[in-house]
Amino acid sequence: MNKLYIYFFLGLVALPLAGFSGGMITSEKVHAATKSVKKGSSATFYGRLWVQYDSSDNSTSNNSKISSLRDDEGMGRVGLKGKSSIGNGYAVNYKVEYAIDIGDGHATGDSKDCSDATNCRSFALKQGWVGFLTPMGQLKFGSMESPYKSFAKHDILHDTIAQARDTRMISQGSMSHSSYWRESIYYELKSGDFRFAVVYGLGEGTSNSVTKNDTGIGLEYKNFIIPGFDVVYARNTDDSVTGAGNQDYNEKVTLTKTFKMEGKRKLKVWYMHEDVGLDSKMFTGGNNDGEVDWYGVTYKSGPMTLQYSYAETDASQGPTYDRDGYNIGMQYKLSKTSRIYIGHSSSDAGSGDGVNKDIESTMIGLRHDF
Numbered sequence: 001m002n003k004l005y006i007y008f009f010l011g012l013v014a015l016p017l018a019g020f021s022g023g024m025i026t027s028e029k030v031h032a033a034t035k036s037v038k039k040g041s042s043a044t045f046y047g048r049l050w051v052q053y054d055s056s057d058n059s060t061s062n063n064s065k066i067s068s069l070r071d072d073e074g075m076g077r078v079g080l081k082g083k084s085s086i087g088n089g090y091a092v093n094y095k096v097e098y099a100i101d102i103g104d105g106h107a108t109g110d111s112k113d114c115s116d117a118t119n120c121r122s123f124a125l126k127q128g129w130v131g132f133l134t135p136m137g138q139l140k141f142g143s144m145e146s147p148y149k150s151f152a153k154h155d156i157l158h159d160t161i162a163q164a165r166d167t168r169m170i171s172q173g174s175m176s177h178s179s180y181w182r183e184s185i186y187y188e189l190k191s192g193d194f195r196f197a198v199v200y201g202l203g204e205g206t207s208n209s210v211t212k213n214d215t216g217i218g219l220e221y222k223n224f225i226i227p228g229f230d231v232v233y234a235r236n237t238d239d240s241v242t243g244a245g246n247q248d249y250n251e252k253v254t255l256t257k258t259f260k261m262e263g264k265r266k267l268k269v270w271y272m273h274e275d276v277g278l279d280s281k282m283f284t285g286g287n288n289d290g291e292v293d294w295y296g297v298t299y300k301s302g303p304m305t306l307q308y309s310y311a312e313t314d315a316s317q318g319p320t321y322d323r324d325g326y327n328i329g330m331q332y333k334l335s336k337t338s339r340i341y342i343g344h345s346s347s348d349a350g351s352g353d354g355v356n357k358d359i360e361s362t363m364i365g366l367r368h369d370f
Helices: 002-022 027-033
Strands: 041-058 063-070 077-087 090-099 124-134 137-144 181-191 194-201 215-221 229-237 249-260 266-276 290-301 304-315 323-333 338-349 359-369
Touching: 077 124
Parallel strands: none
Antiparallel strands: 041 063, 041 077, 041 359, 077 090, 090 124, 124 137, 137 181, 181 194, 194 215, 215 229, 229 249, 249 266, 266 290, 290 304, 304 323, 323 338, 338 359
16 A cells, blocks of 8 residues: 555656646646537447357356356447537537347346346446536546546456456456446546546445445546656545445556557556455455556557566455466457457465455457447
8 A cells, every 4th residue: 555655646746747847737728638529410329249259267156167159248339429519619428338248148247147137138238428528628427437447448358258357367346447337427637648537426226336425536647757658546435335444445556658669569568556445356355455466568560469467466364365367368450340359367366265266267259340
């Protein structure tokens, strides 16, 4: 935790200096950063078809060995997005997106997990919001990603079974890198290389993991001090957590450096530190508290992107609750709309309380966007 606070403090000190050297944020720059909204309306129907064959060993789901053609991580989707100008640089915009699974037909999980109707739906809402696009930022109302989930999203195996969060290398859940905030309001401001976002839960319902007074915040500064160096800070807080010693938040700092090479090749390296208090799957002991260090590198050359990432955790309950893991994979673009994925992930859990088990997955998948 102390390490995280040191990084954040340095960011707070350096941010104004970078702003001074590069030009402070002014109303003119904010206005210039917002794209002009043309008169009239637009609407786009879009989607992503995804089929994945995987072999996984995940004892945490009581599945010792599974081989299947499926999409249980939410890669497949269909949606509608658009905007309508209301004049003077303002517009109403919207996005509605549903998960689909063309492998087993069930957008909400394994085909055999149909204990009730909600587990075997053909369509499941990912995000759906309507809002205002203004010269001073974006407002959204409804269901959307939190800044914690959307800022510094590096894993090229994201939404596959070999992704870092499913391997429990990084935190998951609605307060982390998974799911969406329901019944919430979201505000985002972009100005040059700076981005700020905040989300606030308004819901009273007990069926949603995000409820009234839950908050999330994200700060991003691209090309921070030097070109290609990006800094992200994010924090989600669960207002419903009570009791002495129970941590009510997840917090992360991500540092990323991108190197441009000859022939349009790119090398990207990153480091993320998380202070986790709201992930009962990653840390099964005590108050579900611990810290995560995640390191990664991607190399892009032409249509091919390669990745390797490694993570280690430090559970507050003790070393027997720690987990170390890695994932390795490739994306290969066949065209502007189609690509192949290959990936493998593995993580080893400590002996702990017997709940936390080893995880291993291997997959190959085909994606087509339209």
